[in-house]
Amino acid sequence: EWLQEMLAQLPVGRSGYAFLVSATGVIISHPAGELIMNESIFSLAEARGSKNLRKIGQRMIQDETGFVFFDGLTNTRPAWLAFSPVPSTGWSVGLVFPEKELLGVVFDFSRNTLFFGAAGFVLLLVMSLLIARSISRPLQQLEAGARTLATGNLDVSLPVVTGKDEVAGLANAFESMRNDLKRYMIDLAQTTAAKERIESEMQIARDIQMSLVPHTFPPFPNRNDMEIYAILEPAREIGGDFYDFYMIDEDELCLVVGDVSGKGVPAALFMAVTRTFLRSIWQEEHSPAATMTRLNRELVRDNDSCMFVTLFCARINLTTGHCVYANGGHNPPFLLHAGKPAMAPPTVKGVVVGGMPDFTFDEGELLFAPGDAIFIYTDGVTEAMNPENALSGDAWTLEQIEKYRDLDCNGLVEAMRRALADYTRGAEQSDDITMLAFRRG
DSSP states (O other): OOHHHHHTSSSSOOOOOOOEEOOOOOEEEOGGGGGGOOOOOOHHHHHTTTTTHHHHHHHTTOOOEEEEOOOOOOSSEEEEEEEEEETTTTTEEOOOOOOHHHHHHHHHHHHHHHHHHHHHHHHHHHHHHHHHHHHHHHHHHHHHHHHHHHHOOOTOOOOOOOOSHHHHHHHHHHHHHHHHHHHHHHHHHHHHHHHHHHHHHHHHHHHHHHHSSSOOOOTTTTSSSEEEEEEEEOOOOSSEEEEEESSSSEEEEEEEEEEESSSSSHHHHHHHHHHHHHHHHHHHHHHHHHHHHHHHHHHHHEEEEOOOOEEEEEEEETOOEEEEOOOEEOOOOEEEESSSSOOOOOOOOOOOOOTTTTTTOOOOOEEEEEEEEEEEEEEHHHTTTOOOOOOHHHHHHHHHHHHTTTTHHHHHHHHHHHHHHHHTTTOOOOSSSEEEEEEEO
C-alpha cells in the first residue's frame, strides 16, 4: 500500500500513471488494484495479443531503459511509455503518458513559441520601422536639399544630423559640398567678370590695332595709276603683323609690311612703336635703306625684351615705275611681271630690325611696267599648318600665286585667303597672316 501510494503521487500529466513490475514481469503496483499481483505484463500482452507489449515486457525485465510508443496496458489508447530499472531490486518502473496529453504539451509549447515568436517579430518589425524612419527622414530631407542644390539654389537649408553614423557623415558631406559650391560660384563669377573685362579690353586693343593699318579700299579712289589691297588676320585677339602704305608726295608711294617677333599684347605694342617710328623717319630719310638703318638704331635702344621685327619697305614712283626697296630679314615678296613667272626680287643685305646695333642696310631697285604687280606677305602664309601639322611652304604659296596672278589686287588677296582656309581645313591659326598686293596702273 505504501508503494502504491508513492507511485500514485508521481505527477504524470492529467491522466497518466506509473506502474511497477517485478523481475518476472508481475505487476506490483498499478492504479487498477485488481491487476496487482494478479497479472503480469506478459499475461496482459497475451490477453490483448500485443506483440509490442510483450517485447516491451522483455526489455523491462532485462533492466533496460527506454521510451517507446504502445497501446497501453489495459486499453487501446495510444500512449508513450518511459521505463527504467529500479536499482538493487530487479524491478522496473514504467511511466505512461497518453499521446494526446503529451502532444498537447508539445502543441502548447509550439503555440506559446509561435505566439512569442510572432510577438517578437511584430516588436522587431516596429523597431525596424522606427529605425528605418529615423534614418530615412534625414535622407529624404537630404534628397530634397540635393535636388534644390541641383537647380542652383545654394542657400537651401540642409537638415542638421548629429551623431557619428553614416547619415550624419552624408549630411556633413552635403553641407561641405554646398559651401564649396558657393565658394566656387563666387570665384567663378569673379573669374568670369575678370575674363569678360580682359576680353573687352582685348577687343578694344584689337580695334585700336586694326585702326592703325589702312582699312579703306580702294585707298585712293581718285587715282587710276595703281591698285592696292591688303588684309591682316592676327592669330590671337591682337598680333604683331602690320602693313602700311601712304603717299610721300604726289608721285611716290611707300609700301611697308612687317612681322614682329612673338604674338599677343607685347608684339602689338612693339608693332605700334615700330609703325610710329617708321612714319616719322620716312618723312626725313625718304630712302628705304636709310629709313630701316635709323629705325634699327631706335629699336635696339633700351630693348630689354630683345624683340625685333622683320620688314619689307618699298618706295615706288607711280609715274616712272621706278622702285627702291630694302629687306630687313623678311620673306621675299613675289614680283608679277607680264609674261614672266612669279619671282623674288634680287636679294639685298639686311637683317631683322632691332636685333643688331649699328647695322647698315642696303637697298635694291626694280622697275614696274604698267600692269606689273608685287605680292608682299608675312610668314603666316608660308607656315600655315593643316590638321596633319604640315606647313604650306614656299612651293605651295608660289603655286597659288601663279594660279591667281591675273586677278586684280582684291581678287588676288582674297583668293589667297580662301586657299589658306582650304589648306588649313579648320586647324587653329598658328601665326598672324598679312598679305598686301600692289599693281601699277
